[in-house]
Amino acid sequence: MKRYVFLLLTLSVTVAVEYKNNTSPHREKRELLRRTKRRWVLSTIEIFEEDQGPFPKTATRLFNDQVNNFELSYKISGHGVDEDPLGVLSIDSVTGDVFIHKPIDREEYRLFHIKFDVFDKKTMEPVDRQLSFDVEIIDINDNAPKFEEPLKKVNIKENQKEGLLPISLSATDPDEENTVNSKITMTIVSQVPAKPKFGLTKILDSQQTQLNFTGCFNYEEVKEYKVIVKARDHGNPVRSSTATVLINIEDSNTYLPEFTKAKHETEVIEMSQNTVVMRLAVTDKDTPQTPGWRAVYTILKGNEAGNYKIETDPETNEGILTLIKAKDYEVTTKTNLEIMVENEEPLFVCSPKGGNGAVVPAPNTASVTVTVIDVNDAPEFTEGETKIFEKEEEEPGKVLYTPTVTDVDSDVSAIRYVLARDPAKWMKIDPKTGVVTSKEKMDRESRHVVDGIYTVVVHAIDNGEPPGTGTGTLLIHLSDSNDNSPVLVKNDTYMCGYKDRSIDIQAEDADGTPFAGPFIFSLRGEESLKKQWKLDPDLGEKATLKSIKFLPLGTYTVPLTIQDQQGKAADQDLQVAVCDCGDGTECKGLKEKSSVLGGAAIATIFAGILGFFLLLCLCLACDCKGDQHKPLDFQEDGNQTLIKYNEEGGGSAYKTVPVPPYLLTPTSIHAVDGVKQASIPLTQMSASFQRSEHNGTLKSQGMGIGTGMGMGMGMGMGMDPHTYEGMETMESNWSTRKSTTRMKHTQSQKLMSNGTVSELIGRRLFNQKEDMLDFPGYHPQMYAYEGSGSRCQSLDELSLSNCGDNLDFLQHLGPKFNTLDGICHQAIKEKNVKV
Numbered sequence: 001m002k003r004y005v006f007l008l009l010t011l012s013v014t015v016a017v018e019y020k021n022n023t024s025p026h027r028e029k030r031e032l033l034r035r036t037k038r039r040w041v042l043s044t045i046e047i048f049e050e051d052q053g054p055f056p057k058t059a060t061r062l063f064n065d066q067v068n069n070f071e072l073s074y075k076i077s078g079h080g081v082d083e084d085p086l087g088v089l090s091i092d093s094v095t096g097d098v099f100i101h102k103p104i105d106r107e108e109y110r111l112f113h114i115k116f117d118v119f120d121k122k123t124m125e126p127v128d129r130q131l132s133f134d135v136e137i138i139d140i141n142d143n144a145p146k147f148e149e150p151l152k153k154v155n156i157k158e159n160q161k162e163g164l165l166p167i168s169l170s171a172t173d174p175d176e177e178n179t180v181n182s183k184i185t186m187t188i189v190s191q192v193p194a195k196p197k198f199g200l201t202k203i204l205d206s207q208q209t210q211l212n213f214t215g216c217f218n219y220e221e222v223k224e225y226k227v228i229v230k231a232r233d234h235g236n237p238v239r240s241s242t243a244t245v246l247i248n249i250e251d252s253n254t255y256l257p258e259f260t261k262a263k264h265e266t267e268v269i270e271m272s273q274n275t276v277v278m279r280l281a282v283t284d285k286d287t288p289q290t291p292g293w294r295a296v297y298t299i300l301k302g303n304e305a306g307n308y309k310i311e312t313d314p315e316t317n318e319g320i321l322t323l324i325k326a327k328d329y330e331v332t333t334k335t336n337l338e339i340m341v342e343n344e345e346p347l348f349v350c351s352p353k354g355g356n357g358a359v360v361p362a363p364n365t366a367s368v369t370v371t372v373i374d375v376n377d378a379p380e381f382t383e384g385e386t387k388i389f390e391k392e393e394e395e396p397g398k399v400l401y402t403p404t405v406t407d408v409d410s411d412v413s414a415i416r417y418v419l420a421r422d423p424a425k426w427m428k429i430d431p432k433t434g435v436v437t438s439k440e441k442m443d444r445e446s447r448h449v450v451d452g453i454y455t456v457v458v459h460a461i462d463n464g465e466p467p468g469t470g471t472g473t474l475l476i477h478l479s480d481s482n483d484n485s486p487v488l489v490k491n492d493t494y495m496c497g498y499k500d501r502s503i504d505i506q507a508e509d510a511d512g513t514p515f516a517g518p519f520i521f522s523l524r525g526e527e528s529l530k531k532q533w534k535l536d537p538d539l540g541e542k543a544t545l546k547s548i549k550f551l552p553l554g555t556y557t558v559p560l561t562i563q564d565q566q567g568k569a570a571d572q573d574l575q576v577a578v579c580d581c582g583d584g585t586e587c588k589g590l591k592e593k594s595s596v597l598g599g600a601a602i603a604t605i606f607a608g609i610l611g612f613f614l615l616l617c618l619c620l621a622c623d624c625k626g627d628q629h630k631p632l633d634f635q636e637d638g639n640q641t642l643i644k645y646n647e648e649g650g651g652s653a654y655k656t657v658p659v660p661p662y663l664l665t666p667t668s669i670h671a672v673d674g675v676k677q678a679s680i681p682l683t684q685m686s687a688s689f690q691r692s693e694h695n696g697t698l699k700s701q702g703m704g705i706g707t708g709m710g711m712g713m714g715m716g717m718g719m720d721p722h723t724y725e726g727m728e729t730m731e732s733n734w735s736t737r738k739s740t741t742r743m744k745h746t747q748s749q750k751l752m753s754n755g756t757v758s759e760l761i762g763r764r765l766f767n768q769k770e771d772m773l774d775f776p777g778y779h780p781q782m783y784a785y786e787g788s789g790s791r792c793q794s795l796d797e798l799s800l801s802n803c804g805d806n807l808d809f810l811q812h813l814g815p816k817f818n819t820l821d822g823i824c825h826q827a828i829k830e831k832n833v834k835v
Contacts, residue, residue, distance in 0.1 A: 045059050045060045045098065045114075045135050046059070046138060047059060047100060047104060047112070047135060047137050047138065048137070048138045048140065049103075049104060049105065049106035049137050049138060049139055049140045049142065050103045050104070050105065050106075050140060050142055051100065051103055051104070052103060053103075055100065055101050055102060056090070056099035056100065056101050057099065057100045057101075058097055058098070058099055058100075059089070059098045059099065059100050060097075060098045061095065061096050061097050061098065062074055062091070062096030062097075062098065062116055062118075062131075063096060064096075064118045064127070064128055066118065066127045066128055069127075070120045070121070070122075070127050071120065071121040071122060072118050072119070072120070072121060072127065073093045073094070073118070073119045073120075073121040073124070074091050074092070074093050074094070074095075074096045074116065074117070074118055075091065075093065075116070075117045075118075075119065076089060076090070076091040076098065076114060076115070076116055076117075077114075077115045077117070078112065078113050078114040078115045078132075079109070079111075079112040079113050079114065080104075080109075080112050080114070081114070085104070085108075085109060087101055087102065088100065088101060088102060088104060088112075089101070089112070089114065091116075104137055106137040106138075106139050106140075106176070107143065107174045107175070109137065110136065110137055111134055111135070111136055111137070112134070112135040112136075112137070113132070113134050113135075114132070114133060114134075114135055115130055115131070115132045116130065116131040116132075117130050117131075139175055139176035139179065139181055140181070140235075141175055141180075141181040141233065141235025141236060141237065141238075141239060142175070142239075143173055143174045143175050143181075143239065144173070144232075144233070144239035144240055144241045145171040145172065145173045145184045145231040145232065145233055145239070145240065145241055146171060146172055146173070146174075146241060147169065147170070147171045147229075147231060147241060147242075147243035148170045148171065148172070149169075149170075149243065150241075150242075150243050150244070151243070151244050151246070152167070152169070152243065152244070152245045152246070153246045153248065154166070154167050154245065154246070154247055154248070155248045155250050156217065156247055156248070156249055156250065157249075157250050157252050158217045158218070158219040158249055158250060158251055158252040158254060158348070159217075159252040159253070159254065159348030160217060162196070162212075162213055162214050162215055162216065163212055163213075164201060164210050164211075164212045165210070165211045165212060165213060165247075167210065167211040167245060167247070168203075168208045168209070168210050168211075169186065169200075169208065169209045169210075169211065169229055169231075169243060169245075170207055170208045170209070171184050171186065171207075171231040171241070171243075172184075172207070173233050175233070175235065179235075180233070180234040180235050180236075181233055181234075181235035182233060182235075183233055183234045184207075184231050184232070184233055185231070185232055185233075185234070186200055186202075186209045186229055186230065186231045187200070187229070187230050187232075188200060188227060188228070188229055188230075189228040189229065189230045189242060190227075190228045191225060191226065191227045191228070192225065192226045193222055193225065195215060196213045196214055196215030196216060196217065197213060197214045197215065198211060198212070198213045198225075198227050199211070199212045199213070199214070200212070200229070209229075211227070211229075211245065215350075216350030216351075217249050218254075218350075219249050219250070219251040219252070219254070219287070220254075220285065222249065223248070223249050224246065224247065224248050224249065225246070225247040225249070226244065226245070226246055226247075227244070227245040227247065228242055228243070228244055228245075229242065229243050229244075229245060230242045231243070251286055251287040251290060251292060252286075252290075252292050252345060252348055253286055253291065253292030253293075253343045253345040253346065253347050253348060254286065254292070254347070254348050254349070254350075255284055255285040255286050255292075256284075256342075256343075256347060256361060256363060256364055257282040257283065257284040257293075257295045257317075257341045257342070257343060257364060258282060258283055258284075258341075258364045259280060259281070259282050259341065259364055259365075259366040260281045260282065260283060261280075261281075261366065262366050262367065263366065263367050263369075264278060264280065264366060264367065264368045264369070265368075265369045265371070266278040266321075266368065266369070266370055266371070267370070267371045267372075267373050268323050268327060268370055268371075268372055268373065269372075269373050269375055270326075270327060270328065270329040270372050270373060270374055270375045270377070271326040271327070271328065271375065271377065271378075272323065272326060272327075273323060273324060273325055273326045274322065274323070274324060275322065275323045276320060276321070276322050276323075277308070277321045277322060277323050277368075277370060278321050278368065279313070279316075279318045279319065279320055279321070280297070280310075280318060280319035280321065280339065280341075280366060280368070281316075281318050282295050282317060282318070282319070282341050282364075284317070284343070286343070288317075290345075291343065291344040291345035292343055292344075292345045293317065293343065294312065294314070294317060294343060294344045295312050295317050295319065295341050295342070295343060296312065296341070296342050296343065296344055297310040297311070297312060297319040297339055297340070297341050298310075298339065298340045298341075298342070299337055299338070299339055300338040300339065300340050300365065301336070301337065301338040302335055302336050302337035302338060302368075303337060305325070306324075306325060307323060307324065307325040307327060307335075308321060308322065308323055308324065308337065308370075309321075309322050309324050310322070310339060319339065319341065321337075321339075321368065323370075327370075327372045328372075328377075329372045329373070329374040329375070329377075330377075330408055332372060333371065333372050334369065334370065334371050334372065335369070335370045335372075336367060336368075336369050336370075337367065337368040337369075337370065338365055338366075338367055338368075339365065339366050339367075339368060340363050340364070340365045341363060341364055341365075341366075342363045347360055347361075349361075375466075376409050376410065376462065376464030376465060376466060376467070376468045377407065377408050377409045377410075377464075377468055378407075378460075378462065378468030378469050378470045379405045379406065379407040379410070379412070379415050379460040379461070379462050379468060379469070379470035380405065380406050380407070380470050381403055381404065381405055381458075381460065381470055381471070381472035382404040382405070382406065383404070383472070384471075384472065384473065385472075385473045385474075385475060386401060386472065386473070386474050386475065387475045387477060388400050388401060388474055388475065388476045388477065389476075389477045389479065390438075390442065390476055390477070390478055390479070391478070391479045391481060392441075392442050392443055392444040392445075392478045392479065392480065392481050392483065393441050393442070393443065393481055393483050394438070394441065394442070395441070396426075396437075396438045396439050396440050396441060397437060397438065397439070398437065398438050399435055399436070399437050400427070400436050400437065400438055400474070400476065401434075401435070401436040401456075401458075401474055402433070402434070402435050402436075403417070403434040403435075403458060403460065403472055405434065405460050405470060405472075407462050407468070407470075409462070409464055409468070410462035410463060410464045410468070411462075411463070414462065414463045415434075415460050415461065415462050415463075416431045416432065416460075416461050417429050417430065417431050417432070417433070417434035417458060417459065417460055417461075418431065418458070418459050418461065419436075419456065419457070419458060419459075420457040420458065420459045420471070421455065421456060421457035422456050422457075423448045424440070424442075424446055424448040424454070425439075425440065426438055426439065426440040426441075426442050426454070427439060427456055429458065434458060434460060436456065436458065436474065442454060442476070442478055443483075444478040444479075444480050444481075445483075445484060445510040445511070449478060452477060452478055452479075452480070453475050453476065453477055453478070454475075454476040454478060455473065455474070455475060455476075456473070456474040456476065457471060457472070457473050457474070458471070458472045458473075458474065459471055459472075460472065480511055480512045480515060481511070481515070482511055482515035482564065482566045482568050483511065484509055484510040484511045484515075485509070485562075485564070485568055485569065485570035486507045486508065486509040486516070486517070486519050486562040486563070486564050486568075486569075486570055487507065487508060487509075487562070487570060487572060488505060488506070488507055488560070488562070488572045488574060489506040489507065489508050490505075490506070491572070491573065491574060491575060492574070492575040492576075492577070493505070493574065493575070493576055493577070494576065494577040494578070494579055494586075494587050495547070495551075495576055495577070495578050495579070496579065496580075496581035496585065496587070497550070497551065497552075497553050497578045497579060497580055497581075498550065498580075499581060501546055501547045501550070502544050502545065502546040502547070503544070503545050503576065504542050504543070504544055504545075505521070505542065505543050505544075505545055505560075505574060506541060506542045507519045507521070507541070507542075507543075507562050507572075509564050511564070513565075514565050514566065515564060515565065515566055515568070516564055516565065517540070517541045517564065517565070518539055518540045518541060518565070519539070519540065519541065519543075519562050519563060519564055520538065520539055520562070520563040521535050521538040521539070521543035521560060521561075521562055522535065522538060522560065522561045522562075522563075523535060523558070523559065523560060523561075524559045524560065524561045524571065525559045529558070529559070531548060532547060532548055532549065532551070532556075533545060533546065533547060533548065533558055534546050534548055545558065545574070545576070547578075551578045552578070553578050553579055553580060554577075554578055555575060555576070555577045555578070556575075556576045556577075556578065557573055557574070557575055557576075558573070558574040558575075558576055559571065559572075559573055559574075560572045560573070560574055
């Protein structure tokens with residue numbers, strides 16, 4: 001008993017020590033697991049989605065048992081209070097009532113995390129731990145299902161087999177999952193047109209629904225279907241939405257192509273090939289330019305020899321039948337072909353009950369009869385190519401070839417032969433027998449011989465209608481002979497003096513083995529040459545020429561003899577230039593020459609150019625200065641554009657000298673548009689002028705017409721009678737020995753005094769006197785003049801009877817002159833001028 005008491009006492013002390021030191025983990029565990037009395041009392045909080053109030057609306061009331069010990073103050077925080085969405089919840093700090101102030105969209109905020117605190121109203125110290133809990137918003141069916149694609153467009157082939165279509169529909173409902181509000185069912189509301197019948201199939205373990213159909217599509221009847229599908233939920237009230245599916249039907253091969261004609265007949269020319277025989281047309285109700293419309297043709301029978309082929313025209317879909325191998329009339333006169341047509345895409349036939357039980361019809365066929373038309377067959381050589389072996393350089397006159405020719409349509413004896421190809425002109429042929437004979441020696445090294453073969457082509461031409469031509473080819477193999485001597489590849493070379501004492505030389509031979517290299521090189525000529533040069537080695541395609549001693553710079557001629565393998569030798573002279581190469585490997589003289597123009601040379605060139613321009617300016621200055629003192633010299637010869645029409649006496653050439661209008665003395669003038677007609681002798685010219693000292697210009701303008709002699713234009717103006725300037729414009733048409741020229745001459749000259757006018761008149765009179773001596777048969781000239789009372793004879797009185805030329809050609813001067821004549825006459829009529 002004492003022992004138990006002692007143990008209890010020890011245990012008590014131990015517990016007391018542990019309690020005092022607070023070091024026992026068991027005690028901590030017991031303290032954590034200590035049960036306490038609930039001091040918060042909270043009724044259920046229910047918040048309905050989209051609750052419309054009235055607001056504020058009481059949601060719940062808080063209670064804490066510390067109300068017996070303190071004057072409490074309640075506080076709420078979290079979502080809906082001081083976190084988004086703000087202003088949804090609030091609390092009465094005294095009573096603990098919780099209020100709702102506005103509707104809540106569950107699809108936006110599904111859960112509210114709310115925290116409650118209680119404080120001593122006097123000290124605002126918390127009197128209990130914080131209470132936290134989550135409030136879920138109660139869902140209502142306020143959303144309809146939504147299709148992912150409200151409008152869906154799909155292309156479906158016409159040959160689609162009934163059953164599931166590759167068209168999937170999917171819809172979602174944002175209401176609470178796994179409730180009647182989000183459960184969706186799809187149905188077809190309508191379809192246009194009504195057949196074939198469409199349906200919906202729910203895909204397992206998926207939110208998708210697939211469209212199906214029963215029956216067949218027909219592109220020719222319906223090209224587009226419109227199906228409206230509705231998705232509804234199971235909430236209260238039921239909400240739904242629709243989607244539209246537009247199904248576009250694409251044409252496929254549902255019709256067979258058919259020949260427009262079942263039987264065809266055509267003809268081909270004998271021995272023709274690569275010729276279009278005919279085109280076969282087909283019809284197909286499928287859409288053009290699709291695989292179900294494009295035709296594929298096959299020759300089933302009659303083409304065992306492969307003479308024909310048939311292709312499809314991609315634009316018209318016709319079958320193009322082509323003869324690719326020549327047909328011989330003597331072998332075949334008529335061929336019967338059977339041709340089948342299908343489409344690129346296999347034919348689809350809809351089964352009445354669906355599935356694959358439909359019967360596919362056989363492809364359409366047509367027959368083509370091809371008749372061969374006989375034509376003149378060309379002669380045929382028994383051997384198309386004949387090989388002939390000859391030696392080159394043999395004497396001409398040898399018969400090389402005698403042809404053997406057959407002709408099924410013509411007489412062989414009437415065939416003539418020609419050489420179609422003989423580029424070197426070495427052959428001749430007998431036109432009757434076709435025997436080919438050489439007429440020149442044949443050189444194997446000729447450019448016309450390729451790989452030792454000379455090709456000759458012979459044509460045999462019969463007398464058929466049209467003539468037929470056969471071709472035979474001769475391949476003349478020429479064997480080589482030693483007919484060419486070896487030569488140096490280069491006849492000149494150089495050697496760098498004081499550096500090199502040897503050079504390589506190379507030879508070549510147009511002949512082949514064994515008539516070519518290796519060659520034997522040797523020196524020829526005087527013995528002294530061998531004291532300067534030696535060849536080592538001297539056998540091979542190349543040899544080395546060495547100088548025995550150093551040679552002065554210069555050019556040396558080294559005579560050589562070169563022999564080929566057969567001993568055929570040739571003498572060659574090698575020019576060796578011994579030169580200074582400096583530090584390089586080439587002669588300095590062989591380098592490309594260039595020159596640079598120095599500064600002095602450039603200066604000399606510019607000085608020469610400058611001097612030339614100065615001299616030119618000086619000459620021009622002197623020339624212009626001299627012209628100021630030259631007397632007036634009028635060149636008044638007219639333009640020579642027609643033959644001379646005033647030749648008189650002995651065929652001498654007469655030239656009328658026009659007189660400037662300002663030298664004519666005007667009398668009483670009555671002008672119509674400033675134009676008058678008059679006659680005046682040359683010796684009665686007046687020297688009256690109108691002068692102007694203001695600008696020293698004498699101007700004469702007017703218009704005059706001379707009948708038969710010429711035509712001039714001018715206008716007269718009076719100026720101040722002091723100084724003047726004369727201006728003259730003359731245009732004349734003359735003819736000299738039936739050659740035509742034209743000259744338009746304009747001169748302007750200042751006349752400074754009355755003496756100048758007198759000098760001009762005197763010179764003109766002197767020239768006229770000389771003209772009268774040169775032309776004794778000449779009569780006074782007629783001049784166009786404005787005024788009356790002139791003593792000059794009328795131009796109409798001028799006799800041209802002595803003219804030695806026949807002027808009838810003036811009536812037929814061609815279309816260009818007639819056009820000009822019409823323009824001039826029209827202008828004269830408009831001016832009302834009398835000619």
